[in-house]
Amino acid sequence: MKNIKYIVGLLSVLFIGCQEKPTQKSAEKEAIDYVDPFIGTGGIVHTFPGATTPFSMIQLSPDGDNTGWNWCSGYHYSDTNLKGFSHTHLSGTGWSGLGDIAIMPTTGEIKPQAGSKENPDEGWRSRFSHDDETATPGYYQVKLTDYNVNAELTTGKRVGFHKYTFPESMESHIVFDPTNKIFEQVLNTSITVVSPTEIEGFCQSNGWGGNRHVYFVAKLSRPFDSFNIYKDQERTKTSSEEGKNVVGFANFKTVEGEQIELKVAISAVSVEGARKNLASEGQQSFDQALANAKNEWTEVLDKFEVKGGTEEQKKIFYTGVYHNFIAPNLSMDVDGQYVALGKTMKAEGFTNYSSFSVWDTFRATKPLISFLAPNYSTDFANSLISRYSDAKDHLPLWELCGVDNTCMIGYPSVPVIYDAIIKKTGNIDEKMALAAMDDIAHTNKISSSDGDGGLDEYIKLGYVPAEIPKNVSKTLEYAYEDWVIAQLAKKQGDEKKYKEYMKRSENYKNLFNPERNMFWPKKANGEWFGDIAMDEWEPLQKHWISGNLWAYEYFVPHAMKDFIELKGGQAAFQKDLDKLFTEELNMKGEEHVDISGFVGGYAHGDEPGHANPYLYNYVGQPWKSQAMIRRLMEEMYSDKPDGMINNEDCGQMSAWYIFSAMGFYPVCPGDERYVIGSPLFDEVSMKLANGNTLKVIAENQSEKNVYVQSVTLNGKEIKDAFITQSQIEDGGTLHFVMGDKPNTEWGANPSKLLN
Known part of the structure; x- marks a missing residue:
């Protein structure tokens, strides 16, 4: 595969060289254009593709299923049909929850249940194709094939904005489903018609987030023609119902291409809180909310400017930045009230x-x-x-x-x-x-x-x-x-x-x-x-998280000097690390789901070991860390839906890549030293909140030139394999010179790193 990549790359270079002008397409791209929210929606990465804004209360995204390991975020790239668009989702976690207050546009006969993904025709689900689906930061769109409805989503901080484009139909509907949950137990639900353009209600559920309420207020851009409430799949004759299984249908007669917009605000406190939240953002149209969402994401993503590297690497990097700004989530109404x-x-x-x-x-x-x-x-x-x-x-x-x-x-x-x-x-x-x-x-x-x-x-x-x-x-x-x-x-x-x-x-x-x-x-x-059987997962899982002995064997980030001495000194520790990264495991029994991405005994898919590739710096062999870090960036990440080796975990898998691509990493959070690795791009500029900019230049870096030859910061030579928090915050230029062979003298004295 590497050889094929090389040949294709060489032919591309030769072809470009024959042109009168090189293409400027890549140069014209903005940071936001590199983000692909579908990265992580396949495999077991567990991210969602829907719309959100930085650290928002709202993550408005499609749900294909609400059970199963692959559907921790409600959506998996293998889905072929959807049951609705709910307003809260977890990003990349290894457990399931949320999926609050789902909305679904339909046409034709009313079906009072979502139905199953195996048989979508038994309910209001709709098939879809990835060819008719797009996602960018703050925006999601999909064509619902069964209804010929185009659904578009964007968000504010506390409000989800929907835009549905309907076909001509005497029976168009918007379904309000407070019973929708991802791996949670529904305890009670409610829907009330306030006016022909306003619906309110709640869901009470129990799950990973405890026994909780989510209240909602929804505002339609045009009055409905009629509204039906179903309780336990039976149609009622009232405008307000409460029970364990209550759903509502706003009914419309639509002409071809008619657009109906919907704004939904939520609150954990009360319906009144949701209404205040709606008032705080609800004067916006869908297009205004989308523009604001794009501006918010542009402000975040433009904190970095990347030059060099491949298009794939840029997509991984910027999508990683995007994923780092999704969680934690705003959990407070506009009036300051919250539930904890x-x-x-x-x-x-x-x-x-x-x-x-x-x-x-x-x-x-x-x-x-x-x-x-x-x-x-x-x-x-x-x-x-x-x-x-x-x-x-x-x-x-x-x-x-x-x-x-x-x-x-x-x-x-x-x-x-x-x-x-x-x-x-x-x-x-x-x-x-x-x-x-x-x-x-x-x-x-x-x-x-x-x-x-x-x-x-x-x-x-x-x-x-x-x-x-x-x-x-x-x-x-x-x-x-x-x-x-x-x-x-x-x-x-x-x-x-x-x-x-x-x-x-x-x-x-x-x-x-x-x-x-x-x-x-x-x-x-x-x-x-x-004694413990070292070639079986089950006995190891009794004493180590996920059975990952190989990660925790090196988890003493705050006392590396004493730990290295315990292990027999620097020479012994070097050999120990060599063994970690080269000796293949031949394990018996069921492997924990978080153990993945193996290089020898090191599992990149499990967070406790994320600092381990940097530990050669503590024993005077930084070039081994440099080679391993670049290998992990190449092998453990891609720009495909299954683009990470395990759960993204609310940003951590991506944060490892972002720091590593810049050439340094916080091995011991709380220690102000950031350990140097091997920068991935020709140049990365990071705009700090204090107004300063740190520019990282990697001269001569390439797929082969992964080894640090020398480092300077603002023209001053750095001989030790770390930089400090204050140096990063002061900004300036961190200049690496890279080569294809290890410089065994640079960083060979780890005494300052071990102090």
Whole structure:
């Protein structure tokens, strides 16, 4: 395949050389033109193609199914029919939820149920073709084949905008379906006709986001001719109904090409809140809302200017930026009211957000956003802190719709908050932040995915014992996050807490088995756990998240110097890393869905190991990191619907690519050093929120020239394999000279990186 690419590329160069003028098509493209929302809608990446704006409350997207691993976002590229367009979706997660308040235009006989994807004719579903489907940032369009209706979608911050172009029909309809949910249980629904142009209602459901309400108010651009409400698939004679299965049909007589627009606002608080949200944006037409959405995305995407590289690489890069600005999501009405932890509150001095996949995104997504859009990082941090300060609860593990579903492990909100603090993104109460961190670091949670957190035992014993699920992974993540808390305590001058958490941050040592020369489960009585079959997934999954021993074996980002010494020193650690990336696994049993994208024992599809390709820098062999990073960018990403190796996870898979393509990565979030890799493009300019621009130039970079020969920052030589947060924020030009052979002298002394 590589040879074919090379030959095609060579022929292309020769052909262009024969032309009088080279094509300017690529040069004319704007950043937004490179974004393809269909990247990630295939495979098991789990993104959605529909319309949204940066960190919006609304993700207006088509639903093909509401169950099954492939439909965590409601849509999969394998779909051949759709059941409607709902207003909330998860982006790239490994679990399902949302799909609130679906709308569907139809013609012909009314069918009071959606029907099945296997037999769409039994309900209001419609077939469609990808040839009649388009998606760009802030916009989605599809031709519904069964009804000859063209559906167009765009969004504001709290309002979804629909435009439906109907054929001539005596029986055109717009279906209002509050029962639509993605892998959630519907508890109650309601529809009320307010006027011939206004509908309101709600759905109460239970799922990954807890027991919650979504209220809606919908405004039509023209009066309906009649309106039917069905309850339990039976037509009623009333204009208002409530029950577990209530759907409504606005009926119209339409002429050929008639367009009906619809605006739908939602609220987690009340119908009144939804109506206020509608009033705040509802004066716009569809085209005005679309223009605003495009402008918002252009502002985000234009923070980067990329030169060089292939068209495919640019599409992956800019689509990755797009995916990093989808979640978390606005979770507050225009009047400041919001729901969190079952309580209705009012935000004071911040905008409230939810959908925090922090276990994934603390690693690279949140550090990236803090550079580009610190106002959002401030609100994210203050939203998380408010769960402690305002709701009188605890920092969440994985929060959806204001509810901590306790998915995953550790206390990953901690590094997200601290990253915003050290980047000085805005007004964050550091004392309250430290109190919230101290609270969660003494609050054991039962993980919905991984059982007892084992925090009480961790505090008492200095490790999570083998009797508790995922004990090695939990110990290592607690230790890192304790280090983060210690840094904030030090910043606040709290010497007592600093010493306490620095001591706790060394707990990783308590699970290092010197005889095995690796982290190993230890029983509560202090004895080492016995042998574990290393070629079977099932026994490993009892002690490591997803069974990914090979990721967690290197997860000590805050104490690499001591960790390397534990492993036998630099030479031994080098050999250990060589083994990680070259020794193929021959495993038995069922592989966890998150384990994918293997290079040796390294699995790029699982976030805990994302820093591992950069670790050669800590032992004076940065050229090995450079080669591996470029290999991963080439092999683990594409511009196809299945364009990533696993769940996109609210931006983290893309953030790894974005940082890596620029040539550096936050190996240890909370540490202000960013470790150098191998830049992918000839030039990338990143416009920082402080007004400065960092320009990264990679002289001579190519598919073969992946090795760093030298680096300068604003003309000053950089000999160490890292740059700092302040250097990035100050901007200027980071200049790489690349070559096709390793420079074994550059970055060969890691002493400053290990301090």
